[in-house]
Amino acid sequence: MAANPEGSPQVSGRCNQCGQQLIEIDNRGESLVGCLTCNLWTAEGKEHWVRVNEEDLRALHELRHKGSR
DSSP: OOOOOTTSOOSSSBOTTTOOBOEEEEETTEEEEEETTTTEEEOTTOOOOBOOOHHHHHHHHHHHHHHTO
16 A cells, blocks of 8 residues: 555554554445544555544444444
């Protein structure tokens, strides 16, 4: 993957903003890797980082917390 712009998470396992482990999600059929805490996501091989909408982000948080119980 190309070098990340400053201020973006790294696709090396941990977010360089908050240190949380990066996760992979399916966002409406597109596989994205990113940080649930910072809400920054990218597709493999892309340099463009996106944020998922608030409703989807809440659903991801709920899935993550229910899965850890």
